[in-house]
Amino acid sequence: MNKSNNRNMNNDDVINRLDVVRKYNPHLSNADAKSPLTVGNGRFCFTADVTGMQTLYEEYSIETPLCTMAEWAWHTYPGYRYTMDDVRMTEYDFLGRKVSYPRVKYEGNEAAYDWVRMNPHKFNLARIALSVDGTYLTSDMLSDINQTLDITTGVLKSDFIVSYASHEYKVSVETVCNNKSDTVAFRVESELLKKGLCVDIHFPYASCDITGSDWLDDKVHYDKVTVINYNELVNISSEKYNSETCKISDKNPADGSAEIKNKKIYKIKRQIDDTHYSVYIKTNGQLEKADKHRYRINKADSDNVLYLCVGFEDEDGIYASIYNNVQSNMCVDNNKANADNECAADTFAAIKENVYTFWHNYWSSGKFLYHENEELMRRVILSQYLLIVNDSGYIPPAETGLTCNSWYGKAHLEMHYWHMAWAVLWGHPELLEKSFDWYISILPEAKKNAARNGYRGARWTKMVSYTGKDCPSKIAPLLIWQQPHIINMLQMVLDCYNNDVHFDEKTDKYMHKYWILVQETAEFMEDYLVYDIASDTFNIEAPVIPVQERHLPEDTRNPVFELAYFRYGLKIAAEWADKLGYVTFSEKWNNIADRIAPLPVYDGLYISQENCPDTYVNKAIDHPLMLQVYGMLDGYGAKDIVDMDIYRTTLEKVMEVWDYSTLWGWDFAVIAMAADKLGLKREALSQLLIESPKNEYVVSGNNRQNSRKDLPLYLPGNGSLLIAVAKMFFE
Secondary structure: OOHHHHHHOOOOOOOOHHHHHHOOOOEEOOOOOOOOEEEEOOOEEEEEOOOOOOOOHHHHOOOOOOOEEEOOOEEOOOOOOOOHHHOOOEEEEEOOEEEEEOOOOOOOOHHHHHHHHHOOEEOOOOEEEEEEOOEEOOHHHEEEEEEEEEOOOOEEEEEEEEEEOOEEEEEEEEEEEOOOOOEEEEEEEOHHHHHOEEEEEEOOEEOOOOOOEEOOOOOOOEEEEEEOOOOEEEOOOHHHOOOOOEEOOOOOOOOOOOOOOOOOEEEEEEEEOOEEEEEEEEEOOEEEEEEOOEEEEEOOOOOOEEEEEEEEEEOOOHHHHHHOOOOOOOOOOOHHHHHOOOOHHHHHHHHHHHHHHHHHHHHOOOOOOOOOOHHHHHHHHHHHHHHHHHHOOOOOOOOOOOOOOOHHHOEEHHHHHHHHOHHHHOOOOHHHHOOHHHHHHOHHHHHHHHHOOOOOOOOOOOEEOOOOOOOOOOOHHHEOOOOOHHHHHHHHHHHHHHHOOOHHHHHHHHHHHHHHHHHHHHHHHHHHOEEEOOOOEEEOOOOOEOOOOOOOHHHOOOOHHHHHHHHHHHHHHHHHHHHOOOHHHHHHHHHHHHOEOOOOEEOOEEOOOOOOOOHHHHOOOOOOHHHHHHHOOOOOOOHHHOOHHHHHHHHHHHHHHOOHHHOOOOHHHHHHHHHHHOOOHHHHHHHHOOOOOOOEEOOOOOEEOOOOOOOOOOHHHHHHHHHHHHHHHOO
16 A cells, blocks of 8 residues: 555544554454553553553563553662762773763772662552462463453453362453553452452562562561541551551551451552552452562452452652753643542442543544554554553653553653654653653753863753763763754654644744753754864764764764764754744854765765774664665655765665664664665665564563563663654555
8 A cells, every 4th residue: 555545544534543543453362461451541551461560560570571661750768879980981082172971880999880870760550460368369370361452442351260169250351541640450350359359459669680689578668547537546557567457447456457348448548668649449349468569359248249459659759850840841740639529439430541542642643554454453553552651741751651561661862752743743741741850850860961171051861860960981981972852853743733813923932942942952963073184074072972872982983873963953942043033043054064074974884983894794773874874764855965966875775784673773774764765665664663572562462672681661662663664654
């Protein structure tokens, strides 16, 4: 099917979008640890096994951890709090002066290096799982599994048989995450509820590892339960826990030993060192304390349906600390709404309705692709769902989103474009735009990062927590290609306003609000570039690490993509300056952009950087950055600096000699976009879907990086796929 036909299929008179989307709902008939299914809202995620909960936690952890995570849930290990001032820097010569970066972990400085790198980190808020007789169900107790995630409604439906006490019981679980608050809700139906089936909520200590969890019994953390609908405080602090099961009581709230009757709304306040959060529980069941940090909900009456709504809320003001000085459009309901007078069944129904409305509106708006290639369609549909639930929050996401930790749960800012820029191209700019205020909030840190080496403006680092502080790393501090991202993404959203009836008013307000980001970002780029009087060009000099992270920083000069992207970013910045009346900035940045060094060429091919003529012999691995110069970039003169004959030959050489096993999930989209720009439509689609270790999309739709156990999913791969498809079929 050609491009024009694909565009025509955007007409809802031609096709029912929801019917198409529903066709690609993930379905599981066995426990698949490579494909747990996730519900979420972009700020908060709950990842479930085939029971619709996190029952098979131990069995899945070998492949993919089952976590409950939020973008606001950060923890810092106790003890001495090192800062970057405690980290020994690595010095480099830079044009007659010294610059320093936290790159090498020196002997004697390991504690400071590791501490700053690991802290703060995201963590697992809770495990929510099915148990019977105090023991979690295991996969060998399950049969007749039938699980479907309906991505048109946001509801995960899990049906299965449990073998227990020589009998078989049908269990049906519905799982849904509220899009308006950080609440996960369940409906459990089974006769086994009358015979001991329960739901356990178990709280771990925080960890910086992939699971975000430390289940060892040697860590101190606290729970305190309050029955909030009657303002009754029940003192069941975990540090006072004894070995007997403790039921929460209204007969004698002080001793916490007897039963509460008809009081079904609870608040558990959690403290892990200096991290505080609250858990709101609404249920038609009975809550009791089963063990240290472990609570059990059972169905006390004769009904065979259990409703459970579990809401999580930050008590440390993470969002407030970010947006205190930013006029933000942020809108998140408090989970205190979970403690109103509705019964648990009504709350569950209201959440389902909220989520249904959200997904119905999403799939019914924006751009839509219909293509005859079934695998392409599956990847396209599921990628949108996964990126929305994992990545569309107010803080740039980790590479594994909110499914589990990667790099301590910290964001990699060079990946922010790959994570969420697709949303603009697919007609949903609001999903990306809401993260822009975070950049304003961390602007002081970015300016400090630049000033550390004598530069003006704001230098956006690679690896960051919500604080925006730089991290020690052998790669991150010297990476530079993330710098123009924010300018590029700001312009992409601005372009969407062209079709808005309030274009002038929106554009003026938007550009004035975010001009500070454009200005500070461009000022660093201007100062970072080095003018060479002999050639009358601006250059990127060592030390620097390019997109292709296989080069020594002291040996790298004029990396090919960074040259193109700095030019691109400065051109956009100059246009903003011109429109806002800052003529001096506009003229200066245009002048610099027009004189940035030409892209390095050797033997008729674009090479990775000026000092690497053997790119296609000894460096044909990792990211083929030379293809990004035009495939990824478009407009603002991007094509003007590319020789299309050289570009075509370069693409052919990459496809001939590159070690595809070393590519990352987003590299396949880069190759596909390059082929598409050259008019090689069949090759573009072939490269996008090519079989390769890091281009597998499992049942859930996640792009699994098979050669890396630390990346059971890789969301930049999903996002890059959607960017490539938009450029291939919507432009």
